[in-house]
Amino acid sequence: MWSVRGKVCLITGATSGIGRETALGLARNGARLAIVARDRALATKLEAAARRAGSPAVDLFFADLAVQSDVRRVAGEILAKLPAIDVFISNAGIVMNERELTVDGVEKTFAVNHLAPFLLAKLLRERIEAAAPSRIIIVASQVEARGAIDFDDLTFAKGYTPLGAYDRSKLANVLFTYELARRLHERGVTVNCLHPGVIATNLLSDYERKSRLGGKLLRLTHSGPKEGAATTLRLATDPKLIDVSGRHFKPTGEARTSPASYDLQLARRLWEISEQLVGEAEAPLHAKGGALE
Ligand SMILES: NC(=O)c1ccc[n+]([C@@H]2O[C@H](COP(=O)([O-])OP(=O)(O)OC[C@H]3O[C@@H](n4cnc5c(N)ncnc54)[C@H](OP(=O)(O)O)[C@@H]3O)[C@@H](O)[C@H]2O)c1
Numbered sequence: 287m288w289s290v291r292g293k294v295c296l297i298t299g300a301t302s303g304i305g306r307e308t309a310l311g312l313a314r315n316g317a318r319l320a321i322v323a324r325d326r327a328l329a330t331k332l333e334a335a336a337r338r339a340g341s342p343a344v345d346l347f348f349a350d351l352a353v354q355s356d357v358r359r360v361a362g363e364i365l366a367k368l369p370a371i372d373v374f375i376s377n378a379g380i381v382m383n384e385r386e387l388t389v390d391g392v393e394k395t396f397a398v399n400h401l402a403p404f405l406l407a408k409l410l411r412e413r414i415e416a417a418a419p420s421r422i423i424i425v426a427s428q429v430e431a432r433g434a435i436d437f438d439d440l441t442f443a444k445g446y447t448p449l450g451a452y453d454r455s456k457l458a459n460v461l462f463t464y465e466l467a468r469r470l471h472e473r474g475v476t477v478n479c480l481h482p483g484v485i486a487t488n489l490l491s492d493y494e495r496k497s498r499l500g501g502k503l504l505r506l507t508h509s510g511p512k513e514g515a516a517t518t519l520r521l522a523t524d525p526k527l528i529d530v531s532g533r534h535f536k537p538t539g540e541a542r543t544s545p546a547s548y549d550l551q552l553a554r555r556l557w558e559i560s561e562q563l564v565g566e567a568e569a570p571l572h573a574k575g576g577a578l579e
Pocket residue numbers: 298299300301302303304305322323324325328349350351352376377378379380398425426427428481482483484485486487488489490
């Protein structure tokens with residue numbers, strides 16, 4: 287019978303919002319935690335709270351997920367420290383008010399929300415497979431349905447909107463989930479994604495401040511981070527999901543995603559371009575619309 291008690295659960299973006307409540311929920315279930323964070327003070331506070339909540343062990347790792355060399359370094363540290371990774375939860379996410387390119391030349395929302403989990407899953411894959419039955423969980427969003435991936439303008443050089451970039455990254459999350467599930471079929475690793483609900487967190491606070499409605503009005507419609515963590519926690523802990531892979535869940539249960547998210551050609555193209563963008567492909571990407579402008 288599946289249980290996370292004593293198992294290693296690795297989670298990104300656990301120092302605030304939905305991720306923090308997810309980490310504490312896992313701790314209450316007796317999981318050993320491995321946290322990838324960027325803020326040492328917040329991570330140390332979370333470590334203490336997780337131990338109080340019942341986690342037998344908490345390992346802290348630090349990385350800026352927008353920077354590929356940092357993702358590689360932290361993956362090396364994780365592999366050196368953790369003998370097993372039973373559950374990998376990609377939760378960290380951003381909305382960027384202004385267009386920004388990372389040091390790797392990638393639009394930052396795409397870098398943090400899609401390329402970082404893509405690269406982490408690739409670098410940690412053997413350790414996750416070795417722990418089978420194991421689980422990969424990608425925190426996506428229902429806004430994937432509005433997303434569009436323009437491979438000729440991945441950096442939004444032709445025009446940027448915060449939600450255009452966010453929606454694209456979340457469609458990429460779902461396409462990646464389904465493709466990875468296909469690739470890990472019969473290896474004992476399930477891969478699922480989710481929409482956590484519309485939750486009051488830091489994610490949209492800058493965007494809301496600048497939007498005409500203002501944060502207060504939008505916040506009235508939001509649930510809290512505890513509710514936001516419930517679906518991730520279900521995917522991590524529910525024994526009934528032991529063989530369920532390549533699916534998407536909402537707080538109300540399993541749900542289908544947009545037609546584009548099931549497009550096999552789109553998923554394979556995204557995979558290939560993502561490999562090129564993280565430097566894991568045979569030939570580096572120098573084409574127009576790729577990492578380099
Ligand atoms: N809130 C919603 O309504 C909603 C709806 C659908 C989907 N989601 C998804 O839920 C996930 C969690 O979001 P949230 O709402 O809980 O937002 P949040 O409160 O802003 O938390 C985001 C987390 O990601 C971390 N993070 C951001 N950029 C990072 C970077 N460059 N390197 C390392 N860590 C970084 C943040 O670290 P710090 O603590 O250091 O800031 C924080 O822990 C995201 O994937 C988001 O897209 C949220």
